[in-house]
Amino acid sequence: MFLDWLPKNISTHGGEIDSILHLIYSVTLVWFIVTVGALLAFALLFRRRDGRRAAYITGDRLSQAAWLLIPTALVLALDLWIDFRGGDAWARIKLHTPPSDLQVQVTGKQFNWEILYPGPDGRFGTPDDLQMDNELHVAVNRVVGIVLKSKDVIHSLYLPNLRLQQNVIPGRELHAWFQATQPGVFEIPCLELCGFGHSGMVGRLIVHSADDYNQWVQEQWPSTSRSTTAITQP
Numbered sequence: 001m002f003l004d005w006l007p008k009n010i011s012t013h014g015g016e017i018d019s020i021l022h023l024i025y026s027v028t029l030v031w032f033i034v035t036v037g038a039l040l041a042f043a044l045l046f047r048r049r050d051g052r053r054a055a056y057i058t059g060d061r062l063s064q065a066a067w068l069l070i071p072t073a074l075v076l077a078l079d080l081w082i083d084f085r086g087g088d089a090w091a092r093i094k095l096h097t098p099p100s101d102l103q104v105q106v107t108g109k110q111f112n113w114e115i116l117y118p119g120p121d122g123r124f125g126t127p128d129d130l131q132m133d134n135e136l137h138v139a140v141n142r143v144v145g146i147v148l149k150s151k152d153v154i155h156s157l158y159l160p161n162l163r164l165q166q167n168v169i170p171g172r173e174l175h176a177w178f179q180a181t182q183p184g185v186f187e188i189p190c191l192e193l194c195g196f197g198h199s200g201m202v203g204r205l206i207v208h209s210a211d212d213y214n215q216w217v218q219e220q221w222p223s224t225s226r227s228t229t230a231i232t233q234p
């Protein structure tokens with residue numbers, strides 16, 4: 001119920017990310033209500049009254065220090081609970097990359113995303129490579145492997161609908177992957193303040209149905225036979 005405002009999830013692993021967000025929101029909301037409630041209750045109960053003197057409490061005794069120690073232990077336990085749940089999802093999404101059906105290279109530069117397609121031979125650095133600015137075409141239900149590079153400064157590839165975000169670091173080659181579950185057109189903003197044109201640095205992710213994707217491939221590489229490029233229906 002707290003997460004209705006999130007962008008539509010179209011990722012196979014998005015539900016897991018959202019459930020962690022949900023856990024964090026729930027924990028912090030309950031804790032917020034308890035803390036503010038206690039604050040207001042104590043302010044009311046121990047307000048200034050005639051004939052009552054304020055006590056100077058040093059916190060030396062355990063029964064006094066417990067007012068700090070117990071909430072601290074609770075916050076720590078809740079933190080570890082979030083870490084534990086998050087670590088599981090993190091491992092599944094970040095450590096175990098499934099074999100990819102499609103490969104693209106995304107290079108951040110001020111202020112564009114350069115998308116490089118390997119072409120029918122599936123290899124980068126060959127004559128059939130194709131480069132486009134800001135347009136990432138993929139097929140639905142296919143695992144897309146992304147090689148990430150930067151030409152100048154730090155950028156950050158952000159696909160909110162896929163619950164995917166990865167910084168792009170000059171001098172390093174980083175990897176990401178996703179599997180989209182629905183066709184459509186989605187935004188790819190840059191999430192790292194990278195210069196005066198940062199706010200305009202936004203690409204488009206086009207998730208095609210299998211047929212549309214094959215047609216797009218035919219349009220981009222017309223000379224190639226269908227059998228080498230086409231994606232077979234699952």
Ligand SMILES: [Cu+2]
Binds near residue numbers: 108154190194201
């Ligand atoms: Cu950028």
